[in-house]
Amino acid sequence: MSVELAKGTETSEMKDNLKQLKQYGMIIALVVIYSIFAVMSDFKNVAPMNVNNLIMQNSYVIILALGMLLCCLTGNVDLSVGSVVAFTGAIAAIMVVDYHMAIPVAFLAALVLGTIIGMWQGFFIAALGVSPFIVSLANMLVFRGLALVVLRGQTKGPLPHDFTVVGAGYLPQFFTNIGGTKIELLSLVAGIVISLFIVFMELHSRRNKLRQGFAVSSKMAMLFKMALSVLIVNFFTIKLAMYMGLPMVLLIVLVLIIIYTFVTTRTVPGRQIYAVGGNRKAAALSGIKVNHVMFWIYTNMGLLAGLAGIVLSARNASATPKAGDMFEMDAIAACYIGGTAVAGGAGTVTGAVVGALIMGVLNNGMSLLGWSVDVQRVVKGLVLLAAVSVDLYFKQKKNA
Amino acid sequence: MSEAILEMRHINKEFSGVKALDDVNLVVEKGEIHAICGENGAGKSTLMNILSGVYPFGTYSGDVVYKGEVCKFHDIKDSERKGIVIIHQELALIPLLSIAENMFLGNENLQYPNVIDWDVTQRKAMEVLKSIGMDGENVNHTVGDLGMGKQQMIEIAKALAKDVELLILDEPTSALNEEESNMLLDLLLKLKKEQGITSIMISHKLNELSRIADNITIIRDGRTIETIVRNNDEPIDENRIIKGMVGRTITNRYPERHAAVGDVIFEVKDWTVADPEEPKNNKLSQVSFHVRRGEVVGFAGLMGAGRTELAMSLFGRTYGAGVKGKILKDGREIVLKDVQTAIDNKIAYVPEDRHTYGLVLLNDIKWNMTLASLNGRFSNKQSVIREDDEIYAAEDYKKKINIKANSITQEVGSLSGGNQQKVVLAKWMLSEPDVLILDEPTRGIDVGAKYEIYTIINKLAESGKAIVMISSEMPELLGICDRVYVLNAGRVVGELAKEQMNQEAIMKLIMDDSARKGI
Incomplete structure (x- = not known):
């Protein structure tokens, strides 16, 4: 018996290590890919302007990936988000350009519209039990078509500055001159504040755990994690400080990431999503209303698609019927590259965000190198395939 | 030869x-x-x-x-x-x-x-x-x-x-x-x-x-x-x-129990449930039974007699269509329209087949244990989970019912069958029920673990809970129950007190009923 137990401890430790490795693995993969492109592009991709573009170009993928993660956690996907992005963006643009309505009203309308579209999908999925794949496939066609109809096949623009600030604007800027370079102070301060916050939270939770006698990770692991996070945060904020400061959309994305991390890890609804994905029947017999969970997940996806619609048309300063094409695929790929289980039940917000960033770094790097869109798709496809295969390979190895 | x-x-x-x-x-x-x-x-x-x-x-x-x-x-x-x-x-x-x-x-x-x-x-x-x-x-x-x-x-x-x-x-x-x-x-x-x-x-x-x-x-x-x-x-x-x-x-196989049997706490009257696949057929007809505090009541019957269907239809209507009948708890009628209501009324159902219905195998012991009580003791008004309470409760139950695992963060998929069953039991004990319905609680687990499960059941009964136990293993029912209802083709065909209980008597009730119906 004691031999058996000892064996058990060993494997569980290995599993813990493997889990941690997997989490860092994705971040390390991101850093490696970024570095490769840095070398290949003569460090063009680490230039301040490009870092800024990287964030602005990928913000909608991250926004969508957050919602898509919840769908993926239940073992499903939402194929309609790209079309919903186009449609909601189009409606907002039409309201502002054609009907001269107030911009906040247009924003609110796009968000409400996205939410209603989500509820519409959720109704078929939860109340009628139609497979989410089918429902969202159908709505992908419906809303792409509607986007074309309301825009009469044309681009709607240009959008006024107050509109575009959401996607292309910056938080208040405080420029100063340090050693001959123009530096934006708010970015630097934000970097320092976030770093301190990370360190404080990490120490606080560790102290809390120790006080209550719970297990904690080793000091080295904690230091490594803190150093890595602080480094990445300040890399971005310093680069942004050297350009135009903090993009408005970065604030939106950060707030969303914090909210979704909290909801998925710390709240009952979040826990219920994982339960539904992990074992639907067991979840139902534990008192979880599976249909309600499914309904709200797709409603939430609609809301985020509406938000992405606003951000995208703001960045482009116009709405086009082709906007958001294949965004659903980018968001789904981000989740799976980020380690979300294809069958559902496992996956993290951090993973999905890192997955989205990997997709973004690939897009951006390949564009800088002047690779054609066709080749870019091939590479992105292969990366997705490789990421999921490697993940599965390690899982099988673990079980063997 | x-x-x-x-x-x-x-x-x-x-x-x-x-x-x-x-x-x-x-x-x-x-x-x-x-x-x-x-x-x-x-x-x-x-x-x-x-x-x-x-x-x-x-x-x-x-x-x-x-x-x-x-x-x-x-x-x-x-x-x-x-x-x-x-x-x-x-x-x-x-x-x-x-x-x-x-x-x-x-x-x-x-x-x-x-x-x-x-x-x-x-x-x-x-x-x-x-x-x-x-x-x-x-x-x-x-x-x-x-x-x-x-x-x-x-x-x-x-x-x-x-x-x-x-x-x-x-x-x-x-x-x-x-x-x-x-x-x-x-x-x-x-x-x-x-x-x-x-x-x-x-x-x-x-x-x-x-x-x-x-x-x-x-x-x-x-x-x-x-x-x-x-x-x-x-x-x-x-x-x-x-x-x-x-x-x-x-x-030797069944530990002794010293529970004082009290008042009737849970009573079901004329419970009739239609087969959801064929709404014209009744899967259960006019089933009536009761359980007292501190009592362990068994349900015997052949496969397909409707025992699991009975349990699930009672537990928040998770089975069946056109449910008719009454449920009384402490003498008052309750309507269990869904699982959460059943949990709120302090009814628990430990399902048969823990892999399909009981556990989320990807997740750890602590996570699984608290799943049925998240809306109650493990979250605050804003639905934020009390993670510290989760850890305390899981550690407590791991010790209390002797779950053999390295830690409460071990994936339940990696536990043995007996320990998995204990996690499911703990999950429902944490919901603090008055009435526990156990469906095949010892299926596919070894003799030692079975004994431990029986001990847990006894402790629950001794603490005044009412236990309803469904089992296909007749010796187990005979060994652990105070009273047994015999179910055949969706009907209660007999009720046997401790002194009358034996394998032949149960089989005879089933056979006689089947013979009467000419099946």
């Missing part, structure tokens, strides 16, 4: 350190019907899985000698090529395909490579059906339209189509009624007489075994206890089989 068609010598098999088979020996003679008997978890199915190649050569030690040669099967195909076919408890038929298609599934009659010859398929299917006396069936009809008994016979026909010489049947009659069972048993006798087919049959039903088996091998705790040989036409003594299966006095 005629020649042996199969010998399994000194078979040993371990599952991650736990011995499932320990030096098992089995000799089957050519042309006989050999029964294998033993309690759940004794190792019968494991032995048959080794024989049929489900557990490939190399994962066990010992020799499988078939027709004088040592076999090294790597999968089911290998054993089927030799004429060994296993029919599992869960039928491997595809309901939407026709009888003929099912019979030759994986064994198709080909005209050209990969092109099926339907004429030959149909002709052969008809021939086989005729040989088992089912000429009346249209081979082009879908299998799903047949009754369970006929489906089981189609499985046998499927085996015959593969030129079977040794047929293994794992509890073939567990889902059948008396008439269907008899039909099946007659078929086995017929195959033996007319086609010389050897059969190995696993069964719990002693009357069937003593009727058709030539030899009976008894397995207990992974060891062969003895092989009983039939003398001429004298049926085998059932008591001897039981003694071999159980092997020890009943009192």
